[in-house]
Amino acid sequence: MCGVIGIYDTEEVVAKIYNGMMNLQHRGQDSAGILTYDGRFHLKRGNGLVKDIFDSNNVRRLTGNIGLGHTRYPTVGEGSVEDAQPFWVSYPFGIAGVHNGNVINFIQLKKELFEKSRKIINSNCDVEAILHIFAEYLEKNSTTELSPEVVFNAVRYVYKKAKGSYSVVIYIAGKGMVGFRDPYGLRPLLFGVKKDKLVNSFAFASESVSLVAINFGDIQDVEPGSAIYIDKYRKVHKKKIASKPFRPCIFEYIYFARPDSYLNKINVYQSRVSLGKSLAKKLKKVNLDIDVVVPVPDSARAAAIEIARVLKKKYREGLVKNRYIGRTFIMSGDNIRKKSIEQKLSPIANVFKNRSVLLVDDSIVRGNTSRSIIQIVRNAGAKKVFLASYSAPLISPCVYGIDMQTKNEFIAANSTPDQVALKINADRVIYQDLNEMEQVVRKQNKTIKSFCKACFNGVYPTGDVSKEILSLIEEERDRNKSKQLDLSLGF
16 A cells, blocks of 8 residues: 655646655655656655655755655565655656556566566566556557557556556656556545646645645546546546446555545545444444443544444543554564554553453454553553454455455454454454445445455455465565564574
């Protein structure tokens, strides 16, 4: 899961891209990059947070009215700066791009591009392969004047070659900017316009909140299997290129996206409130002896407030979050996550002392984080600790861009809720029902018939995720874990 932004403006864009990326920081904390264009490409990439990578010196040289930005959350590779985005290729025209998602046949594409086209993919980043595929079509089919139809056919060529999930923003030097989503619309991408009496400006971003922050309006979703192209005359062209069942990722609404964002015409905050209301109905039937409802900050807050309201129980903020520790879900390594949880959350003892506590969280993945939080609450004096997840049990690897890639990472994969409770030292674990979870989220947009729920049910909507692909992804994941362990031990 990553954050992307692209701006086609009438004035210098680096400050706007920076601000837009700050509002996408939650989507990736590993690395970030900005590319601008003023007749040539200017690029700065680095590991770490946006605020730590960009200073006055490197921002000063990122000149131009057109630019791309990216915050990275790695699902493959070793997290080196070589894999940070944006990427660009010099021919034809000069083409730069950013991407959010995961191309599941990336290894095969690297091999094919080298063997058939003599092009080396020098990173473990999907967008480098996408850019070469896009460029390959333009190289064979474009003239000096690049028509919208040729650009759309280049996107169609990417659809033909690249499998999996991807939302992409590409700038073709001196020609125009195009944003497109994979045929299933697995990853979000939005488009906004800043209207002016003389010349309009345009922007793409992974979440609406990023566009709002930089004052772009008329915000709309880039439709699945569709592309929006702004040519050099600033004329907007739209094209539906591929028709597949729309399957946006439901985990965006559960955890990843900011609550103030709208994705696919669905407000994330309202989704979490509704999920809390739905789970409260189930909790009523369970009839637990609850004294106080406490959220695991921050994503669970909206659901927890609604659960407390429906159950008519006290709601309290019992866990104080250190704002200087990142999102633990997207940190690599169990030891790092455990240490970060201990540094990140501090209990307010009088909220918990001698009370039966209902902790509310967005999900339970590996169980290590939940176990650490429950221990913090018990150490603060809680009499009982119940854990309610407003999502269903996670049981299957995600191959579409979330860092849950091996089946043995899921505590619920081969365990009942009671067994999960035993493993994480909870008195009871209550999950949302899968069908109810989906119906609650789609209430705001019933044109979405179904979401991608592969991590909850093992059904991969693209229909091309074989056992071999899952094995390759697991092997890659295990290799990277071993390398990270060797580095941490100094080997």
